[in-house]
Amino acid sequence: MGGLGLREVWRFAWRGITANRMRSSLTVLGVLIGVSSVIVLTAVGTGSAVSVQQSIQKLGTNSITVSALGGGRFSRSANSNAKQLTISDATALNDPVKAPDVKSAAPVLQANGVSCTYGNLSSSPQSVIGTWPSYFEAANSPVSAGTYWTSDDVVAGRPVVVIGTTVASDLFGTDSPLNQVIRCHGQSVTVVGVMKTKGTTGFQDGDSIVIAPITFIQRSMSGYGSISSIQVEANSATTTTAAMDEVTAIMDAQHKIKAGGSADYRVLNQASILASSNQSGHTLTVLLGIVAAISLLVGGIGITNIMLVSVTERTREIGIRKAIGAPKIAILSQFLIEAMLLSLLGGLSGVLLGVGISHFTILGVKPVVSLSSVLLAFIVSALIGLIFGGWPANRAASLRPIEALRYE
Amino acid sequence: MTTQTATQKSLVVKVEGVTKVYGVGETAVHALRGVSLEIEQGEFVAIMGASGSGKSTLMNILGCLDIPTQGDYWIRNLNVAELDEEQLSVVRSQLIGFVFQSFNLIPRTTAANNVELPLAYQGISLHKRRERAREALASVGLADRGGHEPHELSGGQQQRVAIARALVTKPAMLLADEPTGALDTQSTKEILELLHEINRSGATVIVITHEEEVARAARRMIRLRDGYVVEDVKWVA
Numbered sequence A: 001m002g003g004l005g006l007r008e009v010w011r012f013a014w015r016g017i018t019a020n021r022m023r024s025s026l027t028v029l030g031v032l033i034g035v036s037s038v039i040v041l042t043a044v045g046t047g048s049a050v051s052v053q054q055s056i057q058k059l060g061t062n063s064i065t066v067s068a069l070g071g072g073r074f075s076r077s078a079n080s081n082a083k084q085l086t087i088s089d090a091t092a093l094n095d096p097v098k099a100p101d102v103k104s105a106a107p108v109l110q111a112n113g114v115s116c117t118y119g120n121l122s123s124s125p126q127s128v129i130g131t132w133p134s135y136f137e138a139a140n141s142p143v144s145a146g147t148y149w150t151s152d153d154v155v156a157g158r159p160v161v162v163i164g165t166t167v168a169s170d171l172f173g174t175d176s177p178l179n180q181v182i183r184c185h186g187q188s189v190t191v192v193g194v195m196k197t198k199g200t201t202g203f204q205d206g207d208s209i210v211i212a213p214i215t216f217i218q219r220s221m222s223g224y225g226s227i228s229s230i231q232v233e234a235n236s237a238t239t240t241t242a243a244m245d246e247v248t249a250i251m252d253a254q255h256k257i258k259a260g261g262s263a264d265y266r267v268l269n270q271a272s273i274l275a276s277s278n279q280s281g282h283t284l285t286v287l288l289g290i291v292a293a294i295s296l297l298v299g300g301i302g303i304t305n306i307m308l309v310s311v312t313e314r315t316r317e318i319g320i321r322k323a324i325g326a327p328k329i330a331i332l333s334q335f336l337i338e339a340m341l342l343s344l345l346g347g348l349s350g351v352l353l354g355v356g357i358s359h360f361t362i363l364g365v366k367p368v369v370s371l372s373s374v375l376l377a378f379i380v381s382a383l384i385g386l387i388f389g390g391w392p393a394n395r396a397a398s399l400r401p402i403e404a405l406r407y408e
Numbered sequence B: 001m002t003t004q005t006a007t008q009k010s011l012v013v014k015v016e017g018v019t020k021v022y023g024v025g026e027t028a029v030h031a032l033r034g035v036s037l038e039i040e041q042g043e044f045v046a047i048m049g050a051s052g053s054g055k056s057t058l059m060n061i062l063g064c065l066d067i068p069t070q071g072d073y074w075i076r077n078l079n080v081a082e083l084d085e086e087q088l089s090v091v092r093s094q095l096i097g098f099v100f101q102s103f104n105l106i107p108r109t110t111a112a113n114n115v116e117l118p119l120a121y122q123g124i125s126l127h128k129r130r131e132r133a134r135e136a137l138a139s140v141g142l143a144d145r146g147g148h149e150p151h152e153l154s155g156g157q158q159q160r161v162a163i164a165r166a167l168v169t170k171p172a173m174l175l176a177d178e179p180t181g182a183l184d185t186q187s188t189k190e191i192l193e194l195l196h197e198i199n200r201s202g203a204t205v206i207v208i209t210h211e212e213e214v215a216r217a218a219r220r221m222i223r224l225r226d227g228y229v230v231e232d233v234k235w236v237a
């Protein structure tokens, strides 16, 4: 460094920074805003994608739902021989030979407009369903208190129910509902279990539910007609696609659908919904990423501008330093260290601010900070500072002293 | 060959056929049209001439702040044209002290820090250069102003800080371009006295001036007109 120690250069750089506090703080502010906005925006994007994923994962990725196509309103006109789903469809799906990837299949019978009472308290569950015990596994719905009823209860059509937490708190408050007798649709039923809380998805309250043996619902509430859907569970998340193919084959046979004919039922899987929501979550992240990149760019232009102005402003000073014997390398390293210190200071405080802001919920989204966005924002801002601080400094330091001194 | 001549006479400056042209074509300005000079170690030289005659242009070339368009320039026995960027900075640092008409102190930097700066670029330790900066400031009568920034000092004081900065390295020659141009008569007197003191301690001093009395105090006067040397007189003090 031409006789000048590195410590001296650092001292000069520090003096340069503190000599003009306004200019220095503006530079730091520019970097800070750029870096923190990139971090926060990408964190919000990732956060919203993650929250969509989580709410879908709650439903269970192994779950397959078979439902009748146009079973209600459109059936007669569109497809006169469309068959409804029946209990025998569900029985046929529980076939370890034809459907090795299916763990269980349970019919689901929905009873409408049912309300339940206990003493003078009442509750109107969003769904009252009759099914088989395997439903509890298939729908990813474990019981948190008590147990669920058994196959025996289904065979005997016993009046036993498992209720969701919303129904439980409607009727019992904080008391235990276990083994209490409530009245639903004029029938006395015994509560044997309470479902684990599932949470709300949109308007769907997953906890406003009453689940009884299907035979009991048929006998007392809905009659012995068709069922609403069949809840199928695959052996594992990886065999879901195979299980869906097997379900389709069996259902085609059950409903006598010829190859290439249009089915009168629909097979739906949570994984496919998950995949499409991942897709839209990804789109959102990319979109916010672009917004963030633009703000980094704008921040970068700000830094560039301040650096250019400050070096131009100091070209005279560079001329003086050269006139009294400063070698080019000493001037260059001083300005590079100044630029680096300012960028690092701005970058670090930007990371702190960005990560800090990301601890709050923003627009209903819990942001998830990704390391890559932190690194990217930090490196880009540091590079901008170095390049646009170093380049004009290099230009000025290459001038003859008299040219630098005359610079206006 | 020329190098030999330079050493024989203990020349500090030897200039031969130096021209300086600013700009090109129609608008070209011929600031120096062929200047040849020899200045020996220890001389006190005054450069005079009308405004625009090329005094500052010559001085900037002598101080290695600018390069001539044509001609040769030796400092001691170094051919300046052959020096690279880094060697030039060493020459500026070790051999030359330059005082500008407009002071050219580094703003927002204390007088002491301004004065010690050339020593820092020579790689002298912090402790030593503090000491020498203090001495240099004391020698220009500003021992108590080391902690002041340029804007807190009068014009005369700023120029004295600039002189302290130029002499702190004990340069072989001190170049001053109208050092008293912006000062009152009292400050002018003090500055001139300072320059003579520096000269007495052995340094070559070259000063540009418009004032006859400054020139009379020197032992040699060079007059420029339109880029030519038109007068070069020495007298014994």
Ligand SMILES: Nc1ncnc2c1ncn2[C@@H]1O[C@H](COP(=O)(O)OP(=O)(O)OP(=O)(O)O)[C@@H](O)[C@H]1O
Pocket: B022, B023, B029, B030, B031, B049, B050, B051, B052, B053, B054, B055, B056, B057, B058
């Ligand atoms: N950077 C430049 N570009 C173009 N022309 C210049 C430049 N510097 C000086 N000149 C011209 O060169 C000539 C000599 O200028 P110089 O500054 O050497 O004069 P000077 O003798 O120092 O005058 P003064 O006494 O006013 O300071 C002038 O005509 C001036 O206009």
Ligand SMILES: [Mg+2]
Pocket: B055, B056, B057
């Ligand atoms: Mg001049």
